[in-house]
Amino acid sequence: MAAVRSEDQFLCSICLDLFTEPVTTPCGHNFCRRCLSQHWDTSAPCRCPLCNELFHIKPELRVNTLLSGLVSQFKQEAGSRSEVSKPGEVSCDHCSAPKLKALKSCLVCLSSYCESHLQPHLSVPGLKSHQLMEPVDNMEDRMCPQHHKLLELFCRSDHSFLCTMCALLEHQSHKFVSLKEEFDQRKVSLQQTQQQSRHMVKQRRQKIQELQSSVQLSQRAVDREKSTGLQAFSALIKSVQRSRERFIQELQEKHRHIQTQAEALLQQLKQEICELGQRSTEAEQLLRSEDHLHFLQHCPALPPTGLKDWSSVRLDLEPFEGTAARALTELEENLKETFTEEMKKLSKPKHKLWREQQFAVDLTLDTNTAYVKLSVSNDLKQVHHTDQRNFPDSPQRFSSFLNVFTKQSFSSIKGRFYFEVQVKDKTIWILGVAKESVERRNNQNTLTSNYGYWCLHMSVTGKYFACTEARVPLSLKRVPQKVGVFVDYDEGLVSFYDADTADLIYSFTGCSFREKLFPFLNPSGNAGGKNSAPLILTAVEK
Structure with a gap:
C-alpha cells in the first residue's frame, strides 16, 4: 500500500x-x-x-x-x-477513477474528453469534423427527447429548440433557423444591450459624481451664506448691544446724580441733627439750674432759628421715567439704519463663478502648434513672443498667427470646462478656444467666430473686443489681471470672466460645435519689449 x-x-x-x-x-x-x-x-x-x-x-x-x-x-x-476534476468541474466520460478534468465536449459524440482522450478528435480524419466546444455537463440535454437527435435548430415562432425531425414533422409552418444563426443574432443583440448598459452605467456614474459634486457645492453655498448671514446678524447684535450699554450707562449716570444730591442733603440733615442735639444738651443743663439770673442769661431763643424747612425737600425721580422707551426708540432707528446697510451688502449682485470653476481643467501648451517665434516655458504654462526662431516648421504649426494650442482638447463627451489665463502687464493679447480644423498656414482669415475662433482681444489702444464676425467693443469696469474662460460644448456657450472679481466680460451664445475645441493663447508681438510679459495658464483657486 x-x-x-x-x-x-x-x-x-x-x-x-x-x-x-x-x-x-x-x-x-x-x-x-x-x-x-x-x-x-x-x-x-x-x-x-x-x-x-x-x-x-x-x-x-x-x-x-x-x-x-x-x-x-x-x-x-x-x-x-491537479488535473483530476474537482466538484463543479466537468469530468472526462472515458476516464476510469480518478476521472480527469475534461478539456472539450463533442456535440456529435455527446461526450466530454480529457487531454489524452481528446487526441483522436484532433488526429483521426473522421473525428476532426466533429464540433467541439467548451466542456459541459449533461450532454443528453442537447438531444431531442422525442426523436433522440441532436438539437440543431431554434424555432422563432414558439421559441423552442428543435432537431431536424421536429422541424419536418411539427414546425413546418414555423420560422426556424440554425442554432448558430440564432446565436449570432442574439450575441449581436446582447452586445448592443451590453453597450447600452455600459453607457447607462457611465451616465449613472456621471450622475453620481454630479450629485456628489452638488452636495459639496451645497455645503460650500451653506458655508458662504452662513458666513454672510452671521456677519449681518453680528452687525445687528452689536447695534443692540451698543444701545443696551448706552441705556444702562444713562440710568447709572442719572442714579449717580440723584445719589450725589441725596448725599449733600443727608450731610445737611446730619449737621442740623448735631446742632439740635447740642442745644438739647445745653437746655437740659439749664433746666436743672435754680439760679434765676444764670438761667435767663443763658436761655436760648425759642423756637430755634437758622434751621432749614425740610418739609418740601424731595428727590426728583422723574428723569428715570421714559428712559427705557426712549432707548428702545433709539434702538429701533439704529436697527433700521444697520438693517438697511446690511441689506444693501446682501442685495449687491454677484456672479457665482464657483459654479464654472468646478469644471476647471489643467492645461499645458503644445509646442508642436506654436508659432515659430514664440517662446514656451519648460513647464508648458507660459508663452511670449521673441525676435528669434525657436521651432522648426511643422504641418501642425501656425505660420500666420502668433497662436499656440493646448495639448488638451474638448468635445461633447467632456461637455464643460474652465481655465484661467494671467494677462497682467500685457498691452496686447488674444485668448479663447478654436476648433481643430482652423487654417494654420498662410491664412488670410481673421481670428473671429465665423472662422472657428471664439476669443477675447485686448488691442494696442487698450480697448477690448469680442471677436465676433463684426467685432463687438466692450466696456470693462476694470482692467482684468486674470481672465477665466468657461465653455459648455453642448449648450454652445463660451464665456469670459474677470477671474478676480467674477464679473462677466462677454458670452458667445448659440454656438454650433461639431468638432474638437482647443484652448489657445496669442501673446501678440513683444512691441520692442513693451509687450514682453507672458500669457500664463494659472491654477484655478476654487
Whole structure:
C-alpha cells in the first residue's frame, strides 16, 4: 500500500516552502541549502534554527539526495493530482477513477474528453469534423427527447429548440433557423444591450459624481451664506448691544446724580441733627439750674432759628421715567439704519463663478502648434513672443498667427470646462478656444467666430473686443489681471470672466460645435519689449 505523503513533510521551516536542494544538519534537521546558508551568514555562532544546537565548527552542507528525490516525486504527484476534476468541474466520460478534468465536449459524440482522450478528435480524419466546444455537463440535454437527435435548430415562432425531425414533422409552418444563426443574432443583440448598459452605467456614474459634486457645492453655498448671514446678524447684535450699554450707562449716570444730591442733603440733615442735639444738651443743663439770673442769661431763643424747612425737600425721580422707551426708540432707528446697510451688502449682485470653476481643467501648451517665434516655458504654462526662431516648421504649426494650442482638447463627451489665463502687464493679447480644423498656414482669415475662433482681444489702444464676425467693443469696469474662460460644448456657450472679481466680460451664445475645441493663447508681438510679459495658464483657486 502506497504511503500517503503530506506536504508538511517537505516544507523548509525557514522559508515555509517546499525544499529546494535540501541539506541536513548534524542534529538531523532539514533545510533548504540557501535558507540555512543565509541564516548562518547573518548569525553567529552557528546554531540549528530548530533545536538551537550549537556547532563550534560550521558544518559542511551537502544535499540530502533521498529527501531531494522524495520532494521531486511529491511535486510530480501534486501536479498530476491537479488535473483530476474537482466538484463543479466537468469530468472526462472515458476516464476510469480518478476521472480527469475534461478539456472539450463533442456535440456529435455527446461526450466530454480529457487531454489524452481528446487526441483522436484532433488526429483521426473522421473525428476532426466533429464540433467541439467548451466542456459541459449533461450532454443528453442537447438531444431531442422525442426523436433522440441532436438539437440543431431554434424555432422563432414558439421559441423552442428543435432537431431536424421536429422541424419536418411539427414546425413546418414555423420560422426556424440554425442554432448558430440564432446565436449570432442574439450575441449581436446582447452586445448592443451590453453597450447600452455600459453607457447607462457611465451616465449613472456621471450622475453620481454630479450629485456628489452638488452636495459639496451645497455645503460650500451653506458655508458662504452662513458666513454672510452671521456677519449681518453680528452687525445687528452689536447695534443692540451698543444701545443696551448706552441705556444702562444713562440710568447709572442719572442714579449717580440723584445719589450725589441725596448725599449733600443727608450731610445737611446730619449737621442740623448735631446742632439740635447740642442745644438739647445745653437746655437740659439749664433746666436743672435754680439760679434765676444764670438761667435767663443763658436761655436760648425759642423756637430755634437758622434751621432749614425740610418739609418740601424731595428727590426728583422723574428723569428715570421714559428712559427705557426712549432707548428702545433709539434702538429701533439704529436697527433700521444697520438693517438697511446690511441689506444693501446682501442685495449687491454677484456672479457665482464657483459654479464654472468646478469644471476647471489643467492645461499645458503644445509646442508642436506654436508659432515659430514664440517662446514656451519648460513647464508648458507660459508663452511670449521673441525676435528669434525657436521651432522648426511643422504641418501642425501656425505660420500666420502668433497662436499656440493646448495639448488638451474638448468635445461633447467632456461637455464643460474652465481655465484661467494671467494677462497682467500685457498691452496686447488674444485668448479663447478654436476648433481643430482652423487654417494654420498662410491664412488670410481673421481670428473671429465665423472662422472657428471664439476669443477675447485686448488691442494696442487698450480697448477690448469680442471677436465676433463684426467685432463687438466692450466696456470693462476694470482692467482684468486674470481672465477665466468657461465653455459648455453642448449648450454652445463660451464665456469670459474677470477671474478676480467674477464679473462677466462677454458670452458667445448659440454656438454650433461639431468638432474638437482647443484652448489657445496669442501673446501678440513683444512691441520692442513693451509687450514682453507672458500669457500664463494659472491654477484655478476654487
